[in-house]
Amino acid sequence: MQDKLTLMIPGPTPVPETVLLALGRHPIGHRSADFQKIVKRTTEQLQWLHQTSNDVLVLTGSGTAAMEAGIINFLSKGDKVLCGDNGKFGERWVKVAQAYGLDVQVIKAEWGQPLDPEAFRAALEADTAKAIKAVILTHSETSTGVINDLETIARHVRAHGTALTIADCVTSLGATNVPMDAWGLDVVGSGSQKGYMMPPGLAFVAVSDKAWEAYKHADLPKFYLDLGKYRKSAKADSNPFTPAINLYFALEASLEIMQKEGLEAIFSRHARHRAAAQAGMKAIGLPLYAAEGHGSPAITAVAPEGIDAEALRKAVKDRFDILLAGGQDHLKGKVFRIGHLGFVCDRDVLTAVAAIEATLQGLGLHKGTTGAGVAAAAAALSQ
Template identity: 65%
Template structure:
């Protein structure tokens, strides 16, 4: 029998039935009053999720497209920007910045380690002539499972006064609080296939008034990703270009689910899934790639001992249990595996994944734990939460 595939990767994430059924409806005209009403509801709920009253714009792009739009709409060639890199996606934003002729200065940490806010403070305080125009930070580094200290880095940016802060929140938005207005964040980019609980295809860019002021003088080329067009049309509950209509049906359903659960409950669930997964993995004698104090609530990266082949773990999890885990990226490929726990994931999913992992580890001859230790640790964590 073909089993139900269980996605335990950082994206795409599982999609709830309500969103799948919504997508199965016949399309409607994207210039119709009916679609305008759906779009308006989605926009309002996106603002709720971002904790802002300002613009949250929907684009037909991936998370990378949303982040690129967030960079090119507010900067000009030659602008000095600081880019934090401690994984695959931080490095990607540095590549995007260079591709558009920005003067990108890298603030680096080793993969698996969080960015040091003090490194940003030193650069920003030394910039007495206010030449730094933006600071680009990946909040949850998907490639490593590290959550960077966005709040502290942002405080240093605010003290600078001139620079914008641009945030890759692709695997943090909806999994951890990203209070846009309270923190004064300027640009936040995210993607539909993560904590939004729907398939890939939509990207979102939230924009502050300070960023819109910079937009007026920014000169990087833009057309399809010109956020000014999206903002103007969003005010009329429409889009400048043809949107993926059925994806908005799904977005409407998923945001309704999140609102029914409640924002703090959504965040608490992700914290619980994170702590449960990490406790179980530790009990199984497997080292974690990110330290407890810098762990992402979206994904747990595991660096198994030499006696356990990470690739074989992933292969057997898929073959025996139809559970998909993510590989490492770049130089970590085949050296770690990543367990996603964001979006439409519940306690039962974690228990199932840990049980399967225990079976796989036993089959691979892992002797670093007592059988049942992972589930016992998970149960204890859930009972106390």
């Protein structure tokens, strides 16, 4: 059916009608008093979402722009950094750090496994010379559906005393608890097309006072992504360059929706959807890819044994107009991923589980009791 496609991927995510309507407003001048009011309001809303009194800066760009900005603004060429790598996006941060001439020590875990906080603790405690300037990691590893223990790792970084915690929270911000101040995070990057319930186009970087001290001495090249420019403009409720004005309209609308729901309710909803997706897949007989107990509340990765995951995704889309995400790199054809972050409700998750189960039945690949997946998901949603 035309225009019926449902996004159940980890980004872009579905967008509420209120937010879509806000996008359709006529643009206003980005140096006008009206726009300054929107910047002031959204800055306050972003601080609420990040649970911080620190600067939260808005860039026109993707989540990768946020993370690159988070690296180049606070480090210098040759600085030693620890970089966690347990998936596609952990790999990306290693590549970005290396591209800027940083001395990268990789702390690795197998795809599907969480990063080991003890490995970070050991490396940081061994650094008696305080040569490590930053620990860079992904909180919710989108490629594998694994949530890393950012809170514990950040605690070890604080004990080190010198290093910064630079966290990719692109698929965790707005889906699970990321209390920046309480955890002592220094740089938090995220993007609009995930838990923010918006189209792609805005990137967000939250910065601690400790990181701003490091900024004074950082020498990596930057211009458009120079966060000092954004900080200066933000103090005047403005932006150093021409911003995506209509996306600011959408940002204000989406954050108002989130504030009405409340942080605890948002986090509870995402945890419930994770539980339902996981229960549904297990009941159908499809193994989860992420290690038990380490699944992200934003996305569930499934590794169907003896089934071409790409063929299954195509069949679900063709039959039910539901788009699931595929596996990346060596996981292509081996894994499919169910996105359940942002503007997703119980009905969406239950429908996705039912569609997967019905598709398997249609292909003659259903191994369990008919309806078991839907029943398990429904039971999880009712708890």
